[in-house]
Amino acid sequence: MARLKAVFHYAASAGIAQRLAAAESDWLSIETCDENDDERLFKLMADADVLWHVLKPATAEVIAAAPKLRLIQKIGVGVNTIDLDAARARDIPVCNMPGTNSQAVAEATVMLMLSALRRAATFHDATRQGDGWRMDPAIFDRIGE
Known part of the structure; x- marks a missing residue:
């Protein structure tokens, strides 16, 4: 079975990185990418299934760079930093986490x-x-x- 690849787009602290590493399994691979490393982000998005998005905008360009993308999960309450039109055009669901803060x-x-x-x-x-x-x-x- 192919592993699902999630990209966590945020400057992960050591604690968060440790939790993400512990969450990996035979069906889930998690890559972290600092928000200021656009080159790495676009490289990772080439075969990403899920984008875990925090603050830096998930633009139409980021979404277009991910032909396998199946979900954009906002780690937070709003979706104002996600290009919803680009996601909708590709039928990519966008989720958020209301009430978590x-x-x-x-x-x-x-x-x-x-x-x-x-x-x-x-x-x-x-x-x-x-x-x-x-x-x-x-x-x-x-x-x-």
């Missing part, structure tokens, strides 16, 4: 709410300009601290 989004939301409430950016700028922490009474909490 919900915890990070919730954490960032709470951080931004607290930063706005306590005027973190205002005090950061004032401190950098040498004005220190002259507090406006508007930032005191209900017990005056």
Whole structure:
């Protein structure tokens, strides 16, 4: 049986590279390609079945360079960096991973709410300009601290 070839197009950390290597099997081969190495990407895409895409756009040229391509899997929530028309023209399914970043989004939301409430950016700028922490009474909490 021929091995399915997946190309992971991202600067894989040592931990991610180790997990990808562990996922290889008698039916799956995984190649990693740094996002800034276009030459390697086009070489790998020549016989790729699956593109695991993260950030750098999966352009019409990348898709055209992969005659065997059967799936584009976005490792993330959006598909705005994938040329959907090029994929559709070749009947290549495009998948994403909605909700996988919900915890990070919730954490960032709470951080931004607290930063706005306590005027973190205002005090950061004032401190950098040498004005220190002259507090406006508007930032005191209900017990005056």
